[in-house]
Amino acid sequence: MSSPSEEPAWRQRAVERSIKAAKVRAEQRVQRFLDAAQVIIDEKGTTDFTVQEVVDRSRQSLRSFYLHFDGKHELLLALFEDALNRTADQIRAAASGQKEPLDRLRVAVQLLFELCRPDPDARRPLFTDFAPQLLVSHPTEVKVAHTPVLAVFTELLADAEEASLLSPEVKPRRTAALIMQTVMFNAQSSGSPDDETANPLTADEIWDFCANGITNH
Amino acid sequence: MSSPSEEPAWRQRAVERSIKAAKVRAEQRVQRFLDAAQVIIDEKGTTDFTVQEVVDRSRQSLRSFYLHFDGKHELLLALFEDALNRTADQIRAAASGQKEPLDRLRVAVQLLFELCRPDPDARRPLFTDFAPQLLVSHPTEVKVAHTPVLAVFTELLADAEEASLLSPEVKPRRTAALIMQTVMFNAQSSGSPDDETANPLTADEIWDFCANGITNH
């Protein structure tokens, strides 16, 4: 009786109009939570905040928080997705500065590497803290969040393939995922650039590794 | 007066004898905790156990647990180290079955990949759960725990280098770390083999990636 297929269009529209206001309000509240969380993260340089802090900062209530989010993890995922979207844009922009497909790819790899590297000064614990944390608790959602960055690399690889710059067995889509994860994870466990330990992996090294492999041919 | 330099050797020995028994007892208790934890992990196929469970299983007490371990993380690290030691041995053994240096390396890469891949059937959540979890909380210790596996790959790469099979710019030690992490991390986020999703990365693919890179040369 109330199946969508039997709902007259006019009713749909009426309901929607009625709901729109509420929807806007809800979105505003959600945004306030997100903004508050982002501010806290920027301040503390870590994702070790409590839900209570976010609630206080956004001048709302716990009740409201759990009304809009399924839990803390959804908040984290939302922030993570935002960050990855921005990152994807940033990488795309940087890559577009190069003419040659392989140069574009190189720039993309090196930038992603620098962005994911843990740097105590730069305030971006999204990758160094969120990623591993969420990867444990919600691997599927994390993969989805990676999509925009993955898309950039897929494009870049497709371009390179079209220019016959890649080995014939390289499949752009699959290799894009391979490269992205290789770069991101290796960046995270390479000490920060100013670390004195023996392992400050460089962006060049990782690019050489991805591009040329290790064999002597 | 009680400085070590003034302690006569006979006293040192006497004390040591006296302490040895206690030490053995302590080691046995520690081992019972470790065994209990391992059993629970094997049963549940996850590392989501509580300290209380381990205590009950080992028929000891919470008090005793915190007397022997600084906290849950030490227990996890201990298990993780054990697992990585066994893994290193296993890889070394498998690799030794091959004659050619590059074949040994390939076998090592492929085996490590399979071992780190999340397989619901195989009971080894050490890599899929521990690693990310500990990497967040105790990155330094995790790196130390990786040492034995890293050593295997360093040897294999050194062999290959000696046989002039590697590109000249490849540094065995650094590249070993690069390969190990690339393999481990990519394995963890590649769906299990029987997964229907589009991304069941294969051991061959990751080997090709590491060995040959992506460029067309």
Next chain:
DNA sequence: CAAAATTGAGAACCCCATTTCCGCTCTACC
């Protein structure tokens, strides 16, 4: 304006790691 839905403020609940308290037992040392 009245009914209904949304919020706020805060207490309450739960899970779990970690600590603490109280006896008991076994070891070490005289």
Next chain:
DNA sequence: GGTAGAGCGGAAATGGGGTTCTCAATTTTG
């Protein structure tokens, strides 16, 4: 052989944090 002390089991207590619940105030809707 006996006694002080360390080691230990059992269980209650503490504490941090996420999540839920209660109730009254407020806003939105009709």
